[in-house]
Amino acid sequence: MITAKEAKELYDQSGQEVADFLKHNVEQRVKKAAEGGKRDVFIHLGSVAQFEYLDRTITPLQQAVADKLKTLGYRADIKLDRDKYVPRGLADDNGNGPTIQNYGIQISW
Numbered sequence: 001m002i003t004a005k006e007a008k009e010l011y012d013q014s015g016q017e018v019a020d021f022l023k024h025n026v027e028q029r030v031k032k033a034a035e036g037g038k039r040d041v042f043i044h045l046g047s048v049a050q051f052e053y054l055d056r057t058i059t060p061l062q063q064a065v066a067d068k069l070k071t072l073g074y075r076a077d078i079k080l081d082r083d084k085y086v087p088r089g090l091a092d093d094n095g096n097g098p099t100i101q102n103y104g105i106q107i108s109w
Contacts, residue, residue, distance in 0.1 A: 018064045026065070030107060040108035042081065050099040054080060057103070066105055075108045 002010075011017075026043055033041040048057050058078055069076035081102040090097040 015064075015068070017061060018068050021061065021065050022068065026069070026105075026107070030109075034109070040106065042104050042106050044081075044102055044104040045078070046104075047100045047102045048080070050084070050101070054078070054103055062105070069105070069107060073109070075106075077106045079103065079106055 029041050029043060033039075045062055046057065048054055062078060066076040066078050081104065084099045084101045086095060086097040087100055
């Protein structure tokens with residue numbers, strides 16, 4: 001039986017999960033944006049609560065995707081979206097509640 005370290009090294013070398021994410025979640029969005037005359041696209045990855053640190057939320061896969069995009073010549077930054085919001089199900093009668101902010105990969109070319 002191989003060790004967990006060896007399994008992780010094989011996973012890192014294969015790059016299959018990153019390739020699949022790029023193919024299914026990024027490639028068509030980049031093509032559509034470029035064909036529409038845009039030079040960037042934002043790929044939504046998730047959301048964080050107010051005062052939650054983004055760097056603790058980013059998964060190794062998400063970071064690997066951003067790194068791969070950079071090797072392909074794109075500028076790729078994982079960052080917070082500008083708009084904050086209170087989720088509909090968590091808002092009180094006045095619209096107040098916990099603030100959430102989306103994050104994703106800002107890709108530009």
